[in-house]
Amino acid sequence: xxxxxxxxxxxxxxxxxxxxxxxxxxxxxxxxxxxxxxxxxxxxxxxxxxxxxxxxxxxxxxxxxxxxxxxxxxxxxxxxxxxxxxxxxxxxxxxxxxxxxxxxxxxxxxxxxxxxxxxxxxxxxxxxxxxxxxxxxxxxxxxxxxxxxxxxxxxxxxxxxxxxxxxxxxxxxxxxxxxxxxxxxxxxxxxxxxxxxxxxxxxxxxxxxxxxxxxxxxxxxxxxxxxxxxxxxxxxxxxxxxxxxxxxxxxxxxxxxxxxxxxxxxxxxxxxxxxxxxxxxxxxxxxxxxxxxxxxxxxxxxxxxxxxxxxxxxxxxxxxxxxxxxxxxxxxxxxxxxxxxxxxxxxxxxxxxxxxxxxxxxxxxxxxxxxxxxxxxxxxxxxxxxxxxxxxxxxxxxxxxxxxxxxxxxxxxxxxxxxxxxxxxxxxxxxxxxxxxxxxxxxxxxxxxxxxxxxxxxxxxxxxxxxxxxxxxxxxxxxxxxxxxxx
Amino acid sequence: xxxxxxxxxxxxxxxxxxxxxxxxxxxxxxxxxxxxxxxxxxxxxxxxxxxxxxxxxxxxxxxxxxxxxxxxxxxxxxxxxxxxxxxxxxxxxxxxxxxxxxxxxxxxxxxxxxxxxxxxxxxxxxxxxxxxxxxxxxxxxxxxxxxxxxxxxxxxxxxxxxxxxxxxxxxxxxxxxxxxxxxxxxxxxxxxxxxxxxxxxxxxxxxxxxxxxxxxxxxxxxxxxxxxxxxxxxxxxxxxxxxxxxxxxxxxxxxxxxxxxxxxxxxxxxxxxxxxxxxxxxxxxxxxxxxxxxxxxxxxxxxxxxxxxxxxxxxxxxxxxxxxxxxxxxxxxxxxxxxxxxxxxxxxxxxxxxxxxxxxxxxxxxxxxxxxxxxxxxxxxxxxxxxxxxxxxxxxxxxxxxxxxxxxxxxxxxxxxxxxxxxxxxxxxxxxxxxxxxxxxxxxxxx
Numbered sequence: 001x002x003x004x005x006x007x008x009x010x011x012x013x014x015x016x017x018x019x020x021x022x023x024x025x026x027x028x029x030x031x032x033x034x035x036x037x038x039x040x041x042x043x044x045x046x047x048x049x050x051x052x053x054x055x056x057x058x059x060x061x062x063x064x065x066x067x068x069x070x071x072x073x074x075x076x077x078x079x080x081x082x083x084x085x086x087x088x089x090x091x092x093x094x095x096x097x098x099x100x101x102x103x104x105x106x107x108x109x110x111x112x113x114x115x116x117x118x119x120x121x122x123x124x125x126x127x128x129x130x131x132x133x134x135x136x137x138x139x140x141x142x143x144x145x146x147x148x149x150x151x152x153x154x155x156x157x158x159x160x161x162x163x164x165x166x167x168x169x170x171x172x173x174x175x176x177x178x179x180x181x182x183x184x185x186x187x188x189x190x191x192x193x194x195x196x197x198x199x200x201x202x203x204x205x206x207x208x209x210x211x212x213x214x215x216x217x218x219x220x221x222x223x224x225x226x227x228x229x230x231x232x233x234x235x236x237x238x239x240x241x242x243x244x245x246x247x248x249x250x251x252x253x254x255x256x257x258x259x260x261x262x263x264x265x266x267x268x269x270x271x272x273x274x275x276x277x278x279x280x281x282x283x284x285x286x287x288x289x290x291x292x293x294x295x296x297x298x299x300x301x302x303x304x305x306x307x308x309x310x311x312x313x314x315x316x317x318x319x320x321x322x323x324x325x326x327x328x329x330x331x332x333x334x335x336x337x338x339x340x341x342x343x344x345x346x347x348x349x350x351x352x353x354x355x356x357x358x359x360x361x362x363x364x365x366x367x368x369x370x371x372x373x374x375x376x377x378x379x380x381x382x383x384x385x386x387x388x389x390x391x392x393x394x395x396x397x398x399x400x401x402x403x404x405x406x407x408x409x410x411x412x413x414x415x416x417x418x419x420x421x422x423x424x425x426x427x428x429x430x431x432x433x434x435x436x437x438x439x440x441x442x443x444x445x446x447x448x449x450x451x452x453x454x455x456x457x458x459x460x461x462x463x464x465x466x467x468x469x470x471x472x473x474x475x476x477x478x479x480x481x482x483x484x485x486x487x
Numbered sequence: 488x489x490x491x492x493x494x495x496x497x498x499x500x501x502x503x504x505x506x507x508x509x510x511x512x513x514x515x516x517x518x519x520x521x522x523x524x525x526x527x528x529x530x531x532x533x534x535x536x537x538x539x540x541x542x543x544x545x546x547x548x549x550x551x552x553x554x555x556x557x558x559x560x561x562x563x564x565x566x567x568x569x570x571x572x573x574x575x576x577x578x579x580x581x582x583x584x585x586x587x588x589x590x591x592x593x594x595x596x597x598x599x600x601x602x603x604x605x606x607x608x609x610x611x612x613x614x615x616x617x618x619x620x621x622x623x624x625x626x627x628x629x630x631x632x633x634x635x636x637x638x639x640x641x642x643x644x645x646x647x648x649x650x651x652x653x654x655x656x657x658x659x660x661x662x663x664x665x666x667x668x669x670x671x672x673x674x675x676x677x678x679x680x681x682x683x684x685x686x687x688x689x690x691x692x693x694x695x696x697x698x699x700x701x702x703x704x705x706x707x708x709x710x711x712x713x714x715x716x717x718x719x720x721x722x723x724x725x726x727x728x729x730x731x732x733x734x735x736x737x738x739x740x741x742x743x744x745x746x747x748x749x750x751x752x753x754x755x756x757x758x759x760x761x762x763x764x765x766x767x768x769x770x771x772x773x774x775x776x777x778x779x780x781x782x783x784x785x786x787x788x789x790x791x792x793x794x795x796x797x798x799x800x801x802x803x804x805x806x807x808x809x810x811x812x813x814x815x816x817x818x819x820x821x822x823x824x825x826x827x828x829x830x831x832x833x834x835x836x837x838x839x840x841x842x843x844x845x846x847x848x849x850x851x852x853x854x855x856x857x858x859x860x861x862x863x864x865x866x867x868x869x870x871x872x873x874x875x876x877x878x879x880x881x882x883x884x885x886x887x888x889x890x891x892x893x894x895x896x897x898x899x900x901x902x903x904x905x906x907x908x909x910x911x912x913x914x915x916x917x918x919x920x921x922x923x924x925x926x927x928x929x930x931x932x933x934x
Binding site: 001005006007009010011013014017042043045046201202203204205206207208209211212417418419420421422425426427428429430433457459460463464467468469471472473474475476 | 497499500501502503504505506507508510511512514515518545546548551554555558559562565568569571572573575576578579580581582583682683684685686797
């Protein structure tokens with residue numbers, strides 16, 4: 001099930017809310033878990049078993065690692081070892097349990113997500129013809145596997161204790177607000193909330209704000225931008241020559257589409273979380289107002305960036321190593337980040353592209369970048385981002401290069417056609433709204449208090465109006481794509 | 488933040504949360520109370536119905552999709568939501584929805600898209616081969632009479648007997664002819680009404696291509712020039728893609744002489760043999776003489792372009808019916824597949840529907856056989872789309888039988904039709920948009 005559907009908004013959500021609020025505290029998590037499983041099964045009936053298995057496996061692994069660590073600690077405290085280093089040394093049993101758990105998680109992810117990709121690559125490189133059956137990718141597997149891994153690592157590092165209650169643990173993995181499109185919640189951030197959290201009418205209202213805004217971003221802005229991109233993309237793949245301007249319009253439309261889609265989903269997740277008393281961290285922080293690529297990645301998909309920093313980059317040594325190793329670390333992290341987005345080479349290239357840019361900025365560019373006018377810093381950043389998205393949305397590296405070529409006039413036809421003006425002009429409201437909503441201006445207008453008389457009424461009506469408009473969009477337009485089926 | 492502001496903010500949050508929940512519950516209640524609709528008049532399509540819950544559809548996931556469609560299609564106030572949505576989009580600059588342009592002065596214009604070249608080729612090829620079969624045979628026969636050797640060859644053939652039979656038939660009949668009339672679409676004629684910067688494919692270029700590609704056996708009627716000539720009049724509806732009865736009237740007057748029909752007053756037995764000059768003269772006369780009474784049968788027509796796009800939902804138009812001032816013929820209209828017979832070309836009940844253009848011949852049917860009390864002996868086969876529906880009434884006075892086939896709905900082939908209904912002439916009457924995108928013509932002609 002996706003959030004931007006009638007089934008979710010008008011059937012699933014009200015039923016879940018009613019059940020959740022009428023039930024006593026001790027079964028609330030159970031209610032939330034069952035509804036999450038229904039939510040997942042609604043679109044992915046077959047793979048619900050996989051998710052349940054993953055939950056059980058990780059629950060027991062976490063417990064196992066934790067118990068062995070406790071034993072270990074008892075042993076070492078029995079020996080009265082005072083040496084800090086030695087205390088941190090974990091015994092073999094813990095290590096083996098941990099490594100096996102991680103490997104199994106990665107194997108499951110690898111099998112469903114990267115199996116076909118791997119064989120394709122082998123076939124291309126070795127010129128073999130190994131045949132395989134392409135399995136459908138279970139929705140959200142990348143998100144929940146990463147959550148499970150973060151849990152195991154946090155337990156292994158001794159930063160959290162293992163979750164004893166299987167329902168709470170299952171809820172951590174499968175909670176429907178963040179289940180299929182993130183954010184990737186770290187166990188450490190939510191551990192206490194699973195056991196103890198407070199719902200309130202005010203929090204519910206706050207959640208409603210997030211949800212309405214997120215839904216609006218997804219349905220109005222992302223879907224409409226998606227339509228524009230889709231038409232350009234179709235012409236491109238059927239070999240119709242377009243003007244330079246149109247190629248830019250297409251790339252910019254995609255840039256806006258993916259931001260509003262993804263951040264819209266995250267907003268809805270945060271909002272839904274609040275409705276059930278959870279506080280999730282924000283996942284996007286106006287990434288398109290960044291003044292450098294480094295800043296962009298501090299603001300874009302924050303939960304994924306955090307995950308890779310905490311569990312890959314820092315363990316590899318981070319930046320506290322020689323420049324050579326640091327560059328190696330960055331490239332590894334960014335290649336994996338790319339690969340996380342989909343099992344295709346263009347995602348790897350997209351990741352490495354950012355890796356290289358970040359290294360370049362870190363070691364060379366920043367000192368110059370800070371000296372140029374701010375507007376140029378913004379332009380440079382946006383240009384790099386748009387180019388990045390071309391690699392992201394293209395089928396292959398070749399087609400990405402072809403697209404980029406047409407953006408600078410190689411293989412395109414003319415600079416601007418009348419039809420292009422039509423696309424730009426007849427969507428002016430959309431472009432304007434898109435640009436405003438990439439910055440904090442939109443939120444500022446919407447949430448501004450201090451209107452004469454009663455500010456809250458004006459704001460509330462504006463939100464409800466936005467919700468009604470969004471519903472009208474959902475009724476009228478059938479174009480409602482789900483972009484994360486490859487994640 | 489001040490304490491007061493905090494308090495206000497809190498109140499605002501609570502009120503919003505309440506409104507949100509109430510809105511959802513009210514919508515659900517409304518959806519529950521209101522009966523499900525079968526069909527959307529506004530969009531001219533059937534709406535999704537409550538899906539049956541069964542194991543198979545659950546596992547395949549089709550139940551979930553159907554349920555979503557059901558909720559969306561039967562949502563309370565759906566039409567109002569759509570209207571509101573299009574209004575918001577228009578404010579935001581939109582001048583095209585669902586491939587329909589909002590032209591100047593509220594003229595709705597359907598986008599002209601590039602046809603599928605292969606399909607078009609196949610259609611033309613099929614039509615050419617049909618013309619070869621129908622018209623070419625006539626020529627062959629004539630040659631045969633003149634050329635002994637050729638006839639011997641024919642006699643040697645096994646088909647000789649058939650040929651002779653055909654010869655006799657042909658002698659009795661006049662030479663068969665195949666006409667082709669493509670009516671340009673509104674968008675082609677009124678391109679200057681397109682919203683600023685909008686461009687469409689040129690139907691003219693495609694028409695020219697087709698004209699060049701069809702064989703000489705086919706008589707091409709230049710519909711584009713004819714329509715352009717009367718451009719200042721209201722040839723098309725503003726909210727519908729069809730031409731008005733006035734448009735059809737002008738077209739009919741202009742191609743009367745090409746079709747070789749003329750007014751009853753001038754009619755004589757050997758009228759078909761009249762030379763071209765005479766025909767032109769006749770046509771000129773008839774144009775002056777033939778007069779129609781124009782009856783508006785509705786002034787409440789909001790067409791399908793409006794329905795599909797959502798633009799101009801409040802615009803209302805008139806539909807006219809043209810009845811000859813004198814000597815109107817009686818008709819029996821036989822809807823073959825539905826096994827219905829009617830004595831009128833017009834279906835009054837359709838005026839209660841959204842798509843009031845269907846008043847002409849009750850909308851689209853696969854096969855209609857119209858017999859008239861016309862004194863003419865001629866019979867014609869129309870292979871057509873819906874544009875023909877308001878054109879056919881003009882033909883009734885000049886043909887004793889009009890067979891109307893819409894290949895999009897007819898499952899048989901042209902040979903089935905011609906075996907059952909022997910005709911003299913064949914007329915392909917299509918709007919450009921349909922002809923350029925129709926993938927049924929080839930299958931209809933070639934088995």
